[in-house]
Amino acid sequence: MSTAQGARARARIEVTAAIKDEARRQLAAQGAARLSLRAVARELGMVSSALYRYFPSRDDLLTALIIDAYDSLGESAEAAHDASAPPFERWISVCEAVRGWALDHPHEYALIYGSPVPGYTAPDTTVPAAARVGLLLIGIARDAHQGPAPGRPAMADDLRPEAERMAADLAPDLPPEVVTALVAAWAQLYGLVGFELFGQFNRVVEDRETFFRHAVGQLARGAGLASGPR
Amino acid sequence: MSTAQGARARARIEVTAAIKDEARRQLAAQGAARLSLRAVARELGMVSSALYRYFPSRDDLLTALIIDAYDSLGESAEAAHDASAPPFERWISVCEAVRGWALDHPHEYALIYGSPVPGYTAPDTTVPAAARVGLLLIGIARDAHQGPAPGRPAMADDLRPEAERMAADLAPDLPPEVVTALVAAWAQLYGLVGFELFGQFNRVVEDRETFFRHAVGQLARGAGLASGPR
DNA sequence: CACAAAAGAGAGCACTGCTCTTGCGCGGGC
DNA sequence: GCCCGCGCAAGAGCAGTGCTCTCTTTTGTG
Numbered sequence: 001m002s003t004a005q006g007a008r009a010r011a012r013i014e015v016t017a018a019i020k021d022e023a024r025r026q027l028a029a030q031g032a033a034r035l036s037l038r039a040v041a042r043e044l045g046m047v048s049s050a051l052y053r054y055f056p057s058r059d060d061l062l063t064a065l066i067i068d069a070y071d072s073l074g075e076s077a078e079a080a081h082d083a084s085a086p087p088f089e090r091w092i093s094v095c096e097a098v099r100g101w102a103l104d105h106p107h108e109y110a111l112i113y114g115s116p117v118p119g120y121t122a123p124d125t126t127v128p129a130a131a132r133v134g135l136l137l138i139g140i141a142r143d144a145h146q147g148p149a150p151g152r153p154a155m156a157d158d159l160r161p162e163a164e165r166m167a168a169d170l171a172p173d174l175p176p177e178v179v180t181a182l183v184a185a186w187a188q189l190y191g192l193v194g195f196e197l198f199g200q201f202n203r204v205v206e207d208r209e210t211f212f213r214h215a216v217g218q219l220a221r222g223a224g225l226a227s228g229p230r
Numbered sequence: 231m232s233t234a235q236g237a238r239a240r241a242r243i244e245v246t247a248a249i250k251d252e253a254r255r256q257l258a259a260q261g262a263a264r265l266s267l268r269a270v271a272r273e274l275g276m277v278s279s280a281l282y283r284y285f286p287s288r289d290d291l292l293t294a295l296i297i298d299a300y301d302s303l304g305e306s307a308e309a310a311h312d313a314s315a316p317p318f319e320r321w322i323s324v325c326e327a328v329r330g331w332a333l334d335h336p337h338e339y340a341l342i343y344g345s346p347v348p349g350y351t352a353p354d355t356t357v358p359a360a361a362r363v364g365l366l367l368i369g370i371a372r373d374a375h376q377g378p379a380p381g382r383p384a385m386a387d388d389l390r391p392e393a394e395r396m397a398a399d400l401a402p403d404l405p406p407e408v409v410t411a412l413v414a415a416w417a418q419l420y421g422l423v424g425f426e427l428f429g430q431f432n433r434v435v436e437d438r439e440t441f442f443r444h445a446v447g448q449l450a451r452g453a454g455l456a457s458g459p460r
Numbered sequence: 461c462a463c464a465a466a467a468g469a470g471a472g473c474a475c476t477g478c479t480c481t482t483g484c485g486c487g488g489g490c
Numbered sequence: 491g492c493c494c495g496c497g498c499a500a501g502a503g504c505a506g507t508g509c510t511c512t513c514t515t516t517t518g519t520g
Contacts (some may be wrong), residue, residue: 236518268508288508
């Protein structure tokens with residue numbers, strides 16, 4: 001073995017990466033449904049059947065791209081995360097990073113948060129990568145609730161069991177009310193981003209950046225990340 | 231002319247409807263990307279090229295299905311709308327109707343609110359049908375703000391121009407703060423529905439109905455539809 | 461009744477994902 | 491250092507797709 005696991009394995013890794021790169025290029029250019037194994041192979045100067053040695057099916061290639069997309073998004077969000085800023089500002093920054101990433105990578109965003117490619121169900125492999133943004137938001141909320149808990153209204157009785165279950169799963173150190181609001185805010189964040197990205201805001205919202213910043217600010221308040229008067 | 235516009239036109243309408251019905255069946259069964267013109271034609275006992283006399287392309291068929299889906303969703307939402315109930319309850323009912331329709335028609339929901347079918351951009355034809363749910367929500371908010379306006383916090387200065395523009399466009403009789411919150415709530419509603427439908431809540435939210443009712447209740451409060459203590 | 465317009469049939473093109481068989485060449489055990 | 495075997499690529503081929511073109515049949519109407 002020359003280097004770790006020999007030269008053959010290295011070549012394999014390189015070819016695999018080249019395939020993913022070219023696939024990502026096509027994905028960004030035309031979207032997931034138009035991603036064609038044959039076109040990728042053609043562009044790489046190989047014959048289509050050779051590509052199946054690296055990805056047993058188109059879905060497997062897509063899965064690899066999905067994981068990469070989750071990671072890329074998670075990285076952007078984490079990079080936007082200045083741990084020294086107050087929680088409210090950090091929340092806004094992370095949300096804006098998510099929006100920015102989505103606008104920069106619309107087809108990749110559609111791949112992971114739009115309708116799943118029909119006939120395709122993401123394997124559990126994607127779970128850890130998918131959780132990164134959520135964990136980041138939870139972390140911010142945790143910091144915000146370090147000190148004495150700000151007064152929060154009571155919760156409806158019928159929600160309490162589910163809220164406590166979610167809190168136990170996601171953040172046992174946070175009050176169930178906060179965890180509930182956090183999960184809702186998480187989903188709603190993607191509603192805002194998706195509507196903008198998929199054209200639902202056309203002819204409705206013009207100054208989308210301002211609108212977005214305001215809306216995610218409200219989400220933060222809903223999750224108990226207090227701030228000055230709106 | 232035997233009947234209005236002749237029998238030929240009637241036959242055309244019937245065949246068009248039959249094509250859409252079969253297409254909708256395939257859509258519901260397998261999703262948009264697997265919808266095949268040839269399969270539809272086969273099922274209908276016609277040859278594929280004949281189908282192009284009715285829909286010039288696959289995208290045109292999809293557009294027809296999209297409009298129908300918007301209308302079906304709008305109808306469900308309007309049917310759930312008991313005009314005599316107080317606004318807050320009406321809001322909840324409409325939101326639950328949207329969620330229910332989405333769970334009943336996942337692929338159609340994905341078609342209209344998921345990632346747009348790549349390479350496809352919806353023509354303006356779809357706009358009126360798409361607006362139905364939004365108009366319904368605006369109407370509810372209007373009723374809620376009939377009486378003396380409940381106290382609402384001030385709005386950030388940078389949002390004011392956009393808020394006033396949106397209000398002028400969508401509901402000149404409503405305060406800009408409310409219109410802004412309404413638009414945000416509208417987008418966030420679909421974030422909640424989409425996350426549940428597309429599996430993002432798997433292993434996170436269990437009692438989704440309760441969670442949803444609570445979350446849209448918060449949205450309503452954000453839009454100034456006051457109600458009892460949460 | 462005749463004729464033109466509308467609809468259907470069928471072949472064909474270029475493309476897709478995927479499989480199978482064949483042959484080449486390089487890596488690694490001897 | 492040699493040579494074998496395995497990893498890999500190549501190519502043909504299958505079944506399917508959207509869409510176009512031409513030709514024939516049907517049918518409503520002047």
